[in-house]
Amino acid sequence: MKVHKFADKTSDRQGIAYFLPFSQFDTKLSWTASCDAKTNALKLIPKAEMTPKTGPDPDGLYVIDYASLDAFTKTSDIKVDFYDNGAIKAINASAEDRTGEILSTTLIAVGKVAGATIAKSSEGNDPDKQKDKQPVPVCTPSLISAIKAVQEAKSGKRDDAGRLVIEGVDQKIQNVKTATEQLTAYSAIILRAGGSITDAQKAEHFRRILAVSAAQVELDIATRTLSEAQKKITFTKSLLFPARSSVTQSPAPEMIDIGALAKWVFDDPAVFCRPDEEECKGSGKPTFRDALTQLAKENSLRLKLQANSDFAGRFNTSAEASAEAGIRYRIAVPATLTVCGQEECGKEPIKAFPVQMMNQGTTLYLPFKSKAFTNATLSATFAQNGVMTSAGYAQKRAQGEAVAGAASTLAGEMGSIIDTLRGNEKSELDLLKEETELAKAEKELADARAALIEKALDPNDEAIAQLEAETALREAEVANINAAIARIEANRRLTEAQSSE
Numbered sequence: 001m002k003v004h005k006f007a008d009k010t011s012d013r014q015g016i017a018y019f020l021p022f023s024q025f026d027t028k029l030s031w032t033a034s035c036d037a038k039t040n041a042l043k044l045i046p047k048a049e050m051t052p053k054t055g056p057d058p059d060g061l062y063v064i065d066y067a068s069l070d071a072f073t074k075t076s077d078i079k080v081d082f083y084d085n086g087a088i089k090a091i092n093a094s095a096e097d098r099t100g101e102i103l104s105t106t107l108i109a110v111g112k113v114a115g116a117t118i119a120k121s122s123e124g125n126d127p128d129k130q131k132d133k134q135p136v137p138v139c140t141p142s143l144i145s146a147i148k149a150v151q152e153a154k155s156g157k158r159d160d161a162g163r164l165v166i167e168g169v170d171q172k173i174q175n176v177k178t179a180t181e182q183l184t185a186y187s188a189i190i191l192r193a194g195g196s197i198t199d200a201q202k203a204e205h206f207r208r209i210l211a212v213s214a215a216q217v218e219l220d221i222a223t224r225t226l227s228e229a230q231k232k233i234t235f236t237k238s239l240l241f242p243a244r245s246s247v248t249q250s251p252a253p254e255m256i257d258i259g260a261l262a263k264w265v266f267d268d269p270a271v272f273c274r275p276d277e278e279e280c281k282g283s284g285k286p287t288f289r290d291a292l293t294q295l296a297k298e299n300s301l302r303l304k305l306q307a308n309s310d311f312a313g314r315f316n317t318s319a320e321a322s323a324e325a326g327i328r329y330r331i332a333v334p335a336t337l338t339v340c341g342q343e344e345c346g347k348e349p350i351k352a353f354p355v356q357m358m359n360q361g362t363t364l365y366l367p368f369k370s371k372a373f374t375n376a377t378l379s380a381t382f383a384q385n386g387v388m389t390s391a392g393y394a395q396k397r398a399q400g401e402a403v404a405g406a407a408s409t410l411a412g413e414m415g416s417i418i419d420t421l422r423g424n425e426k427s428e429l430d431l432l433k434e435e436t437e438l439a440k441a442e443k444e445l446a447d448a449r450a451a452l453i454e455k456a457l458d459p460n461d462e463a464i465a466q467l468e469a470e471t472a473l474r475e476a477e478v479a480n481i482n483a484a485i486a487r488i489e490a491n492r493r494l495t496e497a498q499s500s501e
Contacts, residue, residue: 001368002068002323006061013063016080018088020060020328021386022245023357025050025107025337029301030236031256033264035139035147042137042265044256044299046111048339050241052355054087054385057245059360062328083384090381091327091366109339109351111301135271135286137295143264146232153226169226172219179215183208235260241303245359253300253342261292301350302340307333307357326367327380332356332387358386366391 004012032045064080081089139147156168164171186208190197235256242248265288273285286294311333335357339350368378380391 001326002065003325003327004063004065004323005320006063015066016064018062018064018080018082019056020062020245020330020363021054021087022057022060022330022359023242023305023332023335023355024053024055025241025303025305026053026238027051027241027303028236028238029254030234031299032230032234033139033143033147034233035144039136040139040144042139042143042295044295046256046299046301048107048109048111048301048303048350050107050109050303050337050353052105052107054358055240056087057360059244059246060328060363064327065323087384087386088329088382089384091379107337107353107355109353111299111339111341111350135268135291137291138266138268138271140264140266143233146229150226150229150233153222153229167222169219169222172215172222176212176215176219179208179212183212233264242305248306248359249304249345250302253297253302255296255300258289258292258296261296262288265292265295297342300342302342302345304338304340304345305335305355305357305359306338307335307361310334321365324367324369325365327378328363328365329380329382329388330358330362330386331364332358333362368393 004015006012006017028049030047030049032047034043034045035041036043080091083089152166152168154168155170156164157166159165167175186205190201190205193201237254237257239254241250267288271285272288272291274287333356335355337353337355338345339352340346341350366378366380368376377394378392381389383389
């Protein structure tokens, strides 16, 4: 059986197409702004949230050429079942849906808070000493207000005296916890009361149930308020990493959008140079956009996926095998997903996670070659994440045994043919017997045809038929009378039996 790599040639597109799965991570990158309480200097908190998944490999599209099994002396049968996402479920077999095996754990890595360099220092205004200094990115008033709204939505709002006037998510969570504990404690009292529970106890139990429900509703409202407030101080971007099975690390650092960052930083003319001002070029001050770009780079993130050291040397790249190699599939090997800063992943990553990896280097093959005079079957089943769950190969008849059986069959067939040919040489006695049997058969055929001819109607036939019908009627009437007599006798005996008891 041949399996072709998808290509432009029509011959390589004829058959059952399927994608090889490969490891991906549904990734959400975010940057949250914060402002220093004293200087209002802007700080960014980068964060990566990654959920493992498998996707169709753009470089792993293959076509099963089932016609390659056709032969003059053979019959063939191949069936491929697929999941809804296009992954192979089974080849020549049924399979259990193992969608739940797909990993769903979210991996979270929070970056270090990047501090800003102070441009104005004790060195004064000496340009030579300030060329290597970066200006302080100061938060805009709107960003400061937005951060304050987030803090109040989370921790509650307090007056000048420090008294809590509006509860936040933290307080709402505590309210739900307290109400739940009170309900649990009172439920124990209800259980002990059993059937002797009073109406007052029922009312109190119901009140506590309502208290838990009300606290949960208030928490949901507070959580939505906090989520809306956080959107104003957070920039988020989503991506799939890696984009294809040949990629193992981010081709470039992932950065916050410069336009979003510009809304958070105060564009101070005294700090940032204007591009159209000639006298500003020699001042050593950066332009506003250059400063934002530098800040974005300092808080950028990179991702890297690599097989562990025990596997790395053998599972990196894979040369394309011939079409006769068989069904392509992949295995998962232990690997490490690393989240790094702006520099390429080195000795001090932000965080590293143990994961499973399927890529080009983990491709294996299920060959299937059916030789002459043999009977073989191949079956395999896969989970939806691409991992093989079962595989089997059966050689139901050995080639040597099949050849011997075929030779014996041919010899037997030849003997039957010779006997038949000899039987075709008939003697005169055989011919005479055949003529006698033929004449006898012709006589029996003539008698049968005569019997089918309708005879003339006899006037007495109708009278005879009427008499037979009347006789049958009389016999039926007599039978009814006898049955009635038998019934009367049975009732009499039953009455006697009951009276004797």
